[in-house]
Amino acid sequence: MEEARVDVICPKCSKKAVYYAEWTGSYVQYPKKKGVVKCSYCGLHKKHTFSSQDYFYKISIGTRLLFARNIEKLNCIKTFFEKNLKTEEPDLDFPKEFYQRKDLIIKEIQKILNNSK
Numbered sequence: 001m002e003e004a005r006v007d008v009i010c011p012k013c014s015k016k017a018v019y020y021a022e023w024t025g026s027y028v029q030y031p032k033k034k035g036v037v038k039c040s041y042c043g044l045h046k047k048h049t050f051s052s053q054d055y056f057y058k059i060s061i062g063t064r065l066l067f068a069r070n071i072e073k074l075n076c077i078k079t080f081f082e083k084n085l086k087t088e089e090p091d092l093d094f095p096k097e098f099y100q101r102k103d104l105i106i107k108e109i110q111k112i113l114n115n116s117k
């Protein structure tokens with residue numbers, strides 16, 4: 001299977017780095033906790049224990065955290081909420097809180113997209 005690749009906050013310089021790991025999960029796929037982080041800014045290259053706080057693209061929505069592996073995925077999430085799409089797979093669905101606050105999500109994602117240009 002293809003290696004997981006996640007944009008993360010560099011533990012050393014706080015810029016955008018990449019976390020590499022194998023995938024885990026039987027249905028919804030997550031990167032494994034043990035992997036390697038590589039940063040092109042400060043040259044960091046070391047073993048890393050991954051947590052959802054590491055995601056570079058993340059937004060706090062109430063008590064929940066919305067996160068995306070990369071900017072393309074973030075864009076997909078924005079489109080999803082803008083078009084009021086519904087997922088067919090209940091396990092892949094977003095929490096109800098996200099739908100209630102979709103305007104905030106779209107706004108916050110747009111902010112990130114603008115800043116990344």
Ligand SMILES: [Zn+2]
Nearest residue numbers: 010013039042
């Ligand atoms: Zn770095």
